[in-house]
Amino acid sequence: MLHHLAYASAAPEPVCPARLADLLDVSVRNNTRDGISGVLLYHDQSFFQVLEGERQAVEQCYMRILGDSRHSGVLRLWSQRVEERVFSHWAMGYAGPDQLPQVQSSAQDRLIRLLRLREAGPANEPVALALTRQMYKRFRFGMMRYSGPILT
Numbered sequence: 341m342l343h344h345l346a347y348a349s350a351a352p353e354p355v356c357p358a359r360l361a362d363l364l365d366v367s368v369r370n371n372t373r374d375g376i377s378g379v380l381l382y383h384d385q386s387f388f389q390v391l392e393g394e395r396q397a398v399e400q401c402y403m404r405i406l407g408d409s410r411h412s413g414v415l416r417l418w419s420q421r422v423e424e425r426v427f428s429h430w431a432m433g434y435a436g437p438d439q440l441p442q443v444q445s446s447a448q449d450r451l452i453r454l455l456r457l458r459e460a461g462p463a464n465e466p467v468a469l470a471l472t473r474q475m476y477k478r479f480r481f482g483m484m485r486y487s488g489p490i491l492t
């Protein structure tokens with residue numbers, strides 16, 4: 341049974357390309373082994389990631405990610421059963437602001453601002469979820485049109 345999990349989190353400081361590359365290397369290695377595909381977005385010290393695969397594998401991966409000190413405030417945005425993979429060809433696709441269409445960056449900016457206000461209370465979470473879904477849809481649409489390099 342295929343499962344889809346998405347979360348957002350914050351890096352304590354800007355993540356340099358070399359550290360992002362280290363993180364992606366390990367992710368691609370592990371995710372290939374575990375039958376997980378997905379995508380990681382990084383922008384302005386914020387991460388947004390979608391993981392998809394067998395539920396147990398996805399949850400185990402998420403537990404490792406939860407304990408990683410390279411980010412904090414991990415917020416599970418959605419977790420649900422799905423019929424098919426969206427990112428089947430990526431063990432972990434990566435997109436930073438340079439790779440994302442402008443419309444995507446602005447949706448992500450709004451989400452990031454909202455997540456920073458999260459301390460204001462859980463009332464914000466449905467809004468965060470709605471924004472994330474919107475961002476995700478736009479991201480998928482943008483990826484169909486985008487022809488530049490995406491690191492995997």
Ligand code: FAD
Pocket residue numbers: 349362363366367368370371380387389391401404405406407408409410411432
């Ligand atoms: P190892 O191969 O033993 O170690 C992993 C390597 O990661 C180490 O060699 C080290 O270079 C580095 N590392 C680990 N922890 C830290 C740390 N706290 N600070 C600096 N470097 C460190 N893992 C996945 O398997 N799949 C994913 O999709 C995935 N996505 C991630 C997304 C984000 C935003 C973050 C922050 C982490 C992600 N990780 C992912 C990494 C995950 O948190 C674990 O570090 C990793 O799964 C551990 O793999 P391993 O047990 O094979 O460890």
